[in-house]
Every structure is written in structure tokens, then in C-alpha cells.
Amino acid sequence: MITRRTFGLSAGALALGATAGKALAQDKSAVRIAAIAPLSGAGAFDGQLAVEGMQAMAAVINGKGGVLGGRKIELVTYDDKGVPEEGVSAAKRALEQDKVDLIVGGWFSAVALAQKEVTRDKIINVMTSSQHPKVTEEGHKYLFRLNATSxxxxxxxxxxxxxxxxxxxxxxxxxxxxxxxxxxxxxxxxxxxxxxxxxxxxxxxxxxxxxxxxxxxxxxxxxxxxxxxxxxxxxxxxxxxxxxxxxxxxxxxxxxxxxxxxxxxxxxxxxxxxxxxxLFAPDTDNASAKAWMAQYGKMFKNEPSFIGSLGAQAVEVLAGAMDKAGGAREYDKIAAAMKGQPWKTLLGEITFDGKGQALQNIYLIQVKNKKIVSAS
Amino acid sequence: MDSDVFAQLVVFTQQVANGLANGMGYVLIAVGLTLVFGVLRIVNFAHGEFYMLGAYFTYYVTALAGIDYLGALVLATLAVAAIGIVANQFFFRPLRKEHEFTILLSSLGLALLMANGAEYVFGADPKYVPTRYADETLEIGPVVVTQQRVLVIAVAFAMIAATYWFIRHTRMGKMMQATAQNPEGAQLTGINTGFVHAYTFAFACGLAALSGALVGPTAMLTHTVGDWAVLKGFIVVVMGGLGSVTGALFGGILLGVAESLGGGYVSLGFKDAIGYAIIILVLLWRPQGLFSAGSGRR
Incomplete structure (x- = not known):
């Protein structure tokens, strides 16, 4: 079985290289954001929802003219397989080989905890759905986390x-x-x-x-x-x-x-x-959420989900902070901008504390007639 | 009886029932695997992928074409058996004279091709194979088993009996035995071993698909489910003895019950390790398999 696993890994790596290569070819001046998510293994579907959420928000922003005076946002996707070791190697590839501008990842806590050591003080790294408190408690100066801690x-x-x-x-x-x-x-x-x-x-x-x-x-x-x-x-x-x-x-x-x-x-x-x-109630009347959900519906057949909304929020906040900082690689300025003010996003207002942990609304929801609705 | 003792007894009986249902699912997976090894001498890594195909076909036929689950199950089994003939023709038949390791690699390649192809064709989103038996339960006193699991047990027993009878008492079955025992001798007596290989492989793929169609609805279906299926199948085949159909029956039940009792009374985290532990013990002490009578018989 070991042979089989190794084969699977290398085939996966090959496939990944191919998609990354394709994404690179489009626009030289695009801001490149690594989207590291579980795209195979048990979490594959959730990873797909996450990346779709990011892509829909990138399309919304690009449709409005992009960031930094006309640069488009481009996502480079990596598969962390929901496994810490794979998350670490994906972050290394993003950082060292592909030299992306920013990193979004950390859907599962175990992956986020390992991955943050690769990005420590080197690159802006937004962690998304992971809930373990240590992700930000033992984070670094460029690390942010959107989800509420568990x-x-x-x-x-x-x-x-x-x-x-x-x-x-x-x-x-x-x-x-x-x-x-x-x-x-x-x-x-x-x-x-x-x-x-x-x-x-x-x-x-x-x-x-x-x-x-x-x-x-x-x-x-x-x-x-x-x-x-x-x-x-x-x-x-x-x-x-x-x-x-x-x-x-x-x-x-x-x-x-x-x-x-x-x-x-x-x-x-x-x-x-x-x-x-x-953090996400699908029956919200937030304008940004509505624009995102409309775009999502045009691009993908899945329904917009909480996990996708977090991916979208990562892209949205990073776009705002880059504009404020005046560059995609001005990490100190971007970090300061993110922490310096409340941001209006598709999930409502978000602020970051000194450790990069987000504070945002938590809604009570309920499944009623096979729909997710706000409850009180 | 003391009520506490009674409660313990209920839990124990329930765990045995769970184990039996899981075990019979493993049996269905393992029978095809063991046949292919016995007759074609192929360690077929792609067996789990035929299981996966069986489950997906059943899903598409019932959920999208609206055909009843039992009808879909039969259609999926036949369709995958037909695919098995094609797979044998392209991936194994041309390599008949090659070293066993080459054939093993070919099956590994086929497995990867099918698993990744399935993600491309069917998508990464999990699916649920709808059956009216999945949520309906059969309650025997305080012990609860879903009708789907009862169906797995019943069909598995029936298929084992049918397979056993087929191999022992039909002309095609006897040709399979002859090919398994001595391919050259079989050819000398006029048996077309190529034909035997083709229908054995198709039969095994059909069984894999049937198990996918039956066991698939007990969990969500993803394109990676073949990994799980082939792993369980291998454990059972090694336990029962390579090439032995009755061995697969007892091996499957033993693995299922051992997992559920081990998980229930030792630790759930330990559940998967039980299969590996059994394999190591079997390979050390009875490499011909726990239920295999001797080395020559298959």
C-alpha cells in the first residue's frame, strides 16, 4: 500500500504543477494570492467550496477594476489534502518556488498550526476557517485569522x-x-x-x-x-x-x-x-454578500457556503489592505492597515486584534425546511 | 436479570450486529478480489475503483434517471462487469506473459486513472445514493439494524453461495478451477484460458460494483472511496487465504466483528489498526490464510 500512496502523491503533485502553471500565464502584473486548501482527501469538497468562494470574490473585485490602480487578483491553488505535512510543503512551494504575493490557507486547524511556521514573519498569511486558539495565540506578525476561535x-x-x-x-x-x-x-x-x-x-x-x-x-x-x-x-x-x-x-x-x-x-x-x-447567514441583506452570492451563482453550481464566504472575506480584506498599504508586498504596511481599522466585508464589520485574530458577528442559524436560516 | 447487565448485553449484541453487517460488506468486496487473484494471478489494486464505479452508477441511475434502487443496483452491476471486460482487454491481457510485478503496476495505474477520472467526471462533491432502505430500521428487541444493512448481509450470503455453487458445479466454474490450478494444463485440455480470464475478471468487477451499490448508501460517496474498499478487501483476502472464496467469507465476518468489538471495547481510534494487526499475525503464523485448508486448494 505504501507504493500506491507514493504514486498518488506524485501524481497529485504533477497535476498541481499543471494547474499552477496555467494560472501563471495570464497577466504579468496580477497580484498573486496562494489559495492553499484541501482539494483531495476527505475534505476535498470543503476545499472546493473554499476556493470557489475566493474565486468569486476575486472576480467581483477584478470586475470593479482590481486592486492597486488596475492590477488584477489572481489565485494560485495548492492542495494541502487536509494534512499538516502537505500544508507545510504547499506553503513552501508557494513561498519559495512560485513566489506568490500573499497566502490564504488554514482551513483545518491541524494544517494551520503547522503551516504558520513556514510563513512566520515572511509573508502575509490569512488563516480562514481553522478555529484552534493557538493559530493566532502563537501566530506571527503577518498572520491573521478570520474565523472566530473555537x-x-x-x-x-x-x-x-x-x-x-x-x-x-x-x-x-x-x-x-x-x-x-x-x-x-x-x-x-x-x-x-x-x-x-x-x-x-x-x-x-x-x-x-x-x-x-x-x-x-x-x-x-x-x-x-x-x-x-x-x-x-x-x-x-x-x-x-x-x-x-x-x-x-x-x-x-x-x-x-x-x-x-x-x-x-x-x-x-x-x-x-x-x-x-x-459567521454567515445566507439570508443576509449585506450588499457585498449579495454581490458575491450573485457572482458565485454565475460561476459555480454549488451554493454559496460559510466556508466559501470566509475565503471571499480573506480576498476582500486583503484587497482593501493592499490598496491602503500601496503595494502587494508591503507586508508591514498591509499588516498595520489590517489591524488599524474596522473593515466592511460581506460578513459585516470585522476588526483584528494585535495578534491578528478577527472579531466579528456570530449568528445563530437553524435548518428549516432544508434551508439554512437565521434563528433567534 | 439485572438491568445494567441487560444494557451491557444489548450493547454487545448491537456491536456484533454492526460488525456482521460491515463484515458482510467486506466479504462482497473480497470475493471478487480473491477470484481475480486465484484465476488470473493478478493482485488487482483497481478493485476498489470498480466498487466506486458501482456506487456512482447506482447513484446516477436512481437519483437522476429515477429508476428504483434495486433495478439500479442490477444495472450498475452489469454495466461495471462490461467495463471489466474492457479493462481486462486493455490493461491485463496484453501483459499476460510479463512479470507479475508489471501486471501489479498496471493495476495500480488503472486504479489511479479511474480514481482521478472519477473526480473529473463525477466531481469532488460528496453524493448520497438514495435508497428507501437506508433510513428504515429493523428492530429486534432493543437491537437496531437498518434495512440497508440487512440487505447487505442477505445479498452477500446469497452471492457467496451462488459463487461457490458456480465454481463447483458449472462447466464455466470448473474451467475457472482448472485455469487456477494449472493454466498450461488447462490449455492442453482445450480450455480457452483467455476466455476464462475475461469472464472471471468481469464477474469480479460485477461483484465489486454490487458491493459498491449495496454498501455505498451506508455512507456518503466520494471518488476516493475505492482506496477504502480495496484496503478492506486485501485485509480480508490475506486473512482468508489468497484465492479462497470460503476464506473470504469467514475473513470478512471476522474482520467486521473484530473491528466493531475492538472499537467498542478497546478504543475507536484503534479500530483501523485491528485489520493491520490481524494481517501481520496471519502472515507470521499462517501465511496461507486462517481459513485455507492447505496450499494447493483454491
Missing amino acids: TMMSDRYAKFICEKMKLKSVAFITINDDYGRLEVENYRKLLGACNIEVKGNEFYNRNDTDFTTALTKLRSLNSDAIYVSAINTSQGATIYRQIRQSGYKGTIIASAGNMNPKLVELSGPALEGVYCVS
Whole structure:
């Protein structure tokens, strides 16, 4: 099997080289932003949504004349396979071989944590959906992160769960990585504080497709709710369906920030009525969001998702900050600009603290009639 | 009975049921793999990709053409079997006289071609194969199994029995046995081994597709699912003995139940490691396979 894996890797690398080469040929004066995302492996679909979001926003900005007085934004995509080592090598290629101007990546926490050491103090690196607090706590002077940390998300979510959901007990099914372990730790504390008993937790692995073993254990705990921490769409949908198939009749809680239209479609009745918190509510009336969603609809057949909106926000904020700094490689000035003022974006107003961590609105959303809508 | 003991017993029975359902899925995957090895002497890395194709074809036929799931399953099986004939013709038949390693590389190349081709043709977005059995459950007391999993178990048993009967009692099956035991001797008695290879390969691809169509709906479908399938298939084949159909049956059930009990009572993170651990033990102590009677029989 080792042989096969190596073959897969090198074939992937070849394919990647080809796409990167194509992207380069267009416009010499374009500002080149590396889009490092999981384009294969279990997170492939989420990576696709992320890159599509970035491309749609780049098209919106380019349509308005681009940045820095007429330079177009060009994305160079890299596959991190959702794996830290691949994320590191992608960042190295972007930085050293392709010499891109800016880097956007860090969809999964484990990848972001490894990747930030490659970009440390060398290049502006915007991390997107990763939620682990250490991404920014141990970040660097050019590092920013858009998503709320899992601590910020869980504070908001736990407040809602404690006040509105009337639960006496909960059990968790969690992905076994940096993000998942931290989630369980957070919620054990937060839900414990409002007297919701945590009856148990089962960790699963990134490539699992069968959860019946874990769910059999969880079902036997008889908790009022099961909290599902799933960061990729295909695994998430499988878990939600298998929870209902296991005969569990209690409440399902979807982990913060991991709700998208495809997940709703794939999960079918299993997700109906389920709550989640997110930075993106698709029924927003924000003008930038509307322009982006319209452009997205023209370019892609998927529906605009939260993960795509974060990619778009990365491009939007970087474009604004570059204009303010007066150059694509003026990293000190770009960093200062990003931290220096609030930015109006498709997700509403965003500000960055001294460590590059974003502060932005967290909305409560719910699945109703197979649509994601704002809830209160 | 003490209620706590009863609850424990329910969990145990449920885990065995889960393991049995998963295991029978593995059996379906492994039978085709073991046949191809036994008769054609090919370690077919692309077997998982035929599983993937079976699942995708079922998806397209039911979700888009609106044909009932069971009809789609049959269509997908036949279509993939036909593709198997073509694949054998282009990727394996021309290499018959080459070293086994060359053939192995050819199957690896075919696997990569199919997996990447599937991403290109079907897209990276996960799909869900709709079946009316997936969300319906069968409840035997407190033990819950979905009808889909019951269907997997039933079809797998039926297919194993049919395959066994076919190999033992039909002319084509006996030709397969002869080719497996001694290809040159078989040719001397007038058996067209090229033809035997073609239908064995097609049969195996059909079985892979059938398993994809049946097991596919228990999870979301992506183009990378073949990796998973071929890995499980290999573990079962090594456990059961290369080329042994009955070995595949017992190997599959053993792996499924061992995974679910190991995952349930030791650690879930350890679940995948169980298969590898079993392989190492088998290769060390019984390299001919746990359920293989001797070295000569297939």
C-alpha cells in the first residue's frame, strides 16, 4: 500500500504543477494570492467550496477594476489534502518556488498550526476557517485569522444551549485532532457550568466512514442530546444520518461553524430543525454578500457556503489592505492597515486584534425546511 | 436479570450486529478480489475503483434517471462487469506473459486513472445514493439494524453461495478451477484460458460494483472511496487465504466483528489498526490464510 500512496502523491503533485502553471500565464502584473486548501482527501469538497468562494470574490473585485490602480487578483491553488505535512510543503512551494504575493490557507486547524511556521514573519498569511486558539495565540506578525476561535464560538453557542435547549445531559462524537479535542474540553467546562451532565465522548478518525460502533456506545448513554463535531461535509452527513439510523431519538447539536447547504442536502431529514452557529447567514441583506452570492451563482453550481464566504472575506480584506498599504508586498504596511481599522466585508464589520485574530458577528442559524436560516 | 447487565448485553449484541453487517460488506468486496487473484494471478489494486464505479452508477441511475434502487443496483452491476471486460482487454491481457510485478503496476495505474477520472467526471462533491432502505430500521428487541444493512448481509450470503455453487458445479466454474490450478494444463485440455480470464475478471468487477451499490448508501460517496474498499478487501483476502472464496467469507465476518468489538471495547481510534494487526499475525503464523485448508486448494 505504501507504493500506491507514493504514486498518488506524485501524481497529485504533477497535476498541481499543471494547474499552477496555467494560472501563471495570464497577466504579468496580477497580484498573486496562494489559495492553499484541501482539494483531495476527505475534505476535498470543503476545499472546493473554499476556493470557489475566493474565486468569486476575486472576480467581483477584478470586475470593479482590481486592486492597486488596475492590477488584477489572481489565485494560485495548492492542495494541502487536509494534512499538516502537505500544508507545510504547499506553503513552501508557494513561498519559495512560485513566489506568490500573499497566502490564504488554514482551513483545518491541524494544517494551520503547522503551516504558520513556514510563513512566520515572511509573508502575509490569512488563516480562514481553522478555529484552534493557538493559530493566532502563537501566530506571527503577518498572520491573521478570520474565523472566530473555537473558544469564542463555544462561548456563544454554550450560552444558547444552556438557556434555550433545556437539556439535562449531552454526549459528544468528535473528530480526533487538535480542533476536536479542544471542542470537547471547552464544552465539558461550559455545559458543565450550567448543570448539563456530559455523559461521554467518542473520538473518530479523519477517514472513517462507519460510525455505528461509536454511535452504539453513545446511544447506550441515553443522553438528551448528541453534539456532533464534524469539520468535513461528507463525514458530517454520514454521521448525522447514522445517528438517526442507529435509532437515537434525542436532540442533535451541530458543531459551530460547520453548516453548509450541501451538508443539509446530503443529511436529509436527519438535520431538520438542528441549530448551529456561524459567521454567515445566507439570508443576509449585506450588499457585498449579495454581490458575491450573485457572482458565485454565475460561476459555480454549488451554493454559496460559510466556508466559501470566509475565503471571499480573506480576498476582500486583503484587497482593501493592499490598496491602503500601496503595494502587494508591503507586508508591514498591509499588516498595520489590517489591524488599524474596522473593515466592511460581506460578513459585516470585522476588526483584528494585535495578534491578528478577527472579531466579528456570530449568528445563530437553524435548518428549516432544508434551508439554512437565521434563528433567534 | 439485572438491568445494567441487560444494557451491557444489548450493547454487545448491537456491536456484533454492526460488525456482521460491515463484515458482510467486506466479504462482497473480497470475493471478487480473491477470484481475480486465484484465476488470473493478478493482485488487482483497481478493485476498489470498480466498487466506486458501482456506487456512482447506482447513484446516477436512481437519483437522476429515477429508476428504483434495486433495478439500479442490477444495472450498475452489469454495466461495471462490461467495463471489466474492457479493462481486462486493455490493461491485463496484453501483459499476460510479463512479470507479475508489471501486471501489479498496471493495476495500480488503472486504479489511479479511474480514481482521478472519477473526480473529473463525477466531481469532488460528496453524493448520497438514495435508497428507501437506508433510513428504515429493523428492530429486534432493543437491537437496531437498518434495512440497508440487512440487505447487505442477505445479498452477500446469497452471492457467496451462488459463487461457490458456480465454481463447483458449472462447466464455466470448473474451467475457472482448472485455469487456477494449472493454466498450461488447462490449455492442453482445450480450455480457452483467455476466455476464462475475461469472464472471471468481469464477474469480479460485477461483484465489486454490487458491493459498491449495496454498501455505498451506508455512507456518503466520494471518488476516493475505492482506496477504502480495496484496503478492506486485501485485509480480508490475506486473512482468508489468497484465492479462497470460503476464506473470504469467514475473513470478512471476522474482520467486521473484530473491528466493531475492538472499537467498542478497546478504543475507536484503534479500530483501523485491528485489520493491520490481524494481517501481520496471519502472515507470521499462517501465511496461507486462517481459513485455507492447505496450499494447493483454491
